[in-house]
Amino acid sequence: KGDMISVYGNNKYIGDYDYVINCTYANINTLTNRLGFEVSENQYEYTFVPIIELDIPRVGVTIMDGNFFTLLPYGKSNQYLLYHVNHSVLLKEVSTIINSDWFANDKLPVNKMDLNQHFNLMIDSSIDFLPVLKKAKLKGFLHGPRMVKSKKDDTDERLSSINFYEKNYCTVYSGKIDHCIWVADDVEEWIS
Numbered sequence: 484k485g486d487m488i489s490v491y492g493n494n495k496y497i498g499d500y501d502y503v504i505n506c507t508y509a510n511i512n513t514l515t516n517r518l519g520f521e522v523s524e525n526q527y528e529y530t531f532v533p534i535i536e537l538d539i540p541r542v543g544v545t546i547m548d549g550n551f552f553t554l555l556p557y558g559k560s561n562q563y564l565l566y567h568v569n570h571s572v573l574l575k576e577v578s579t580i581i582n583s584d585w586f587a588n589d590k591l592p593v594n595k596m597d598l599n600q601h602f603n604l605m606i607d608s609s610i611d612f613l614p615v616l617k618k619a620k621l622k623g624f625l626h627g628p629r630m631v632k633s634k635k636d637d638t639d640e641r642l643s644s645i646n647f648y649e650k651n652y653c654t655v656y657s658g659k660i661d662h663c664i665w666v667a668d669d670v671e672e673w674i675s
Contacts, residue, residue: 486651488518502674505654509630512580520648522579526633529574529585529592531626533565533602535619544613552609554616562622567605573626577633585628593626630656645669 487499505514512522534557541561545553550568557564573592576582584590602621610616643662647653653673655666 488651500651502651503653504670505652506657508657509581509628511630511654511656515648515654516580518648518652520652524577524579524633525630527576527578527581527585528572528629528631529627530571530629531573531593531596531598531601531624532571533605533621534623534625535563535565536561536622537563537615537619539615546612551612552605554613563619564625565605565609565616565619567608570601570605570608581628581630591626593624598624645673647673 487501488503489499490497490503505511507514509527512525516522537554541556543553543555552568553564553566555564555566556562573596585592599621602624606616606619643666644656645653645666646656653670655670657663657666
């Protein structure tokens with residue numbers, strides 16, 4: 484309808500909009516491609532982050548020098564998230580569109596792995612820096628895709644970017660939370 488964009492989801496009409504700001508993170512290129520715009524190649528990663536129980540004071544720990552780990556409090560619970568640079572990324576693919584299997588419950592990468600064995604590998608790779616991790620108990624895990632810029636493994640660059648495709652469609656790729664203010668200001672200025 485004129486300059487408006489019609490949006491559909493799950494083959495159902497949702498509505499017509501003056502502006503569409505696509506912030507769908509790892510799935511950002513899917514809609515952009517469907518609208519007929521050129522999309523960039525990205526690195527898609529399927530990640531695994533254990534939720535652990537550990538009897539320690541509530542603290543976050545990150546080892547920064549090398550390929551090590553991060554331990555973060557999980558919400559307001561007494562649990563923690565354990566991320567490991569070498570072991571949390573299960574799969575990597577460079578492509579313009581994310582692998583649809585990563586959203587299909589029967590094809591998820593975590594379905595093909597021994598979760599306890601992988602968790603123990605992460606613990607064994609981290610206990611030299613935080614020995615109390617030997618007492619960690621696996622309570623669950625988070626998993627799913629993320630997107631990073633391709634060809635940035637050497638620098639781990641995570642910049643945010645806004646791409647304006649037409650006067651009423653843009654994409655916002657969020658690299659880090661500390662970029663959100665300038666991103667919001669730029670999008671607001673674009674709409675104004």
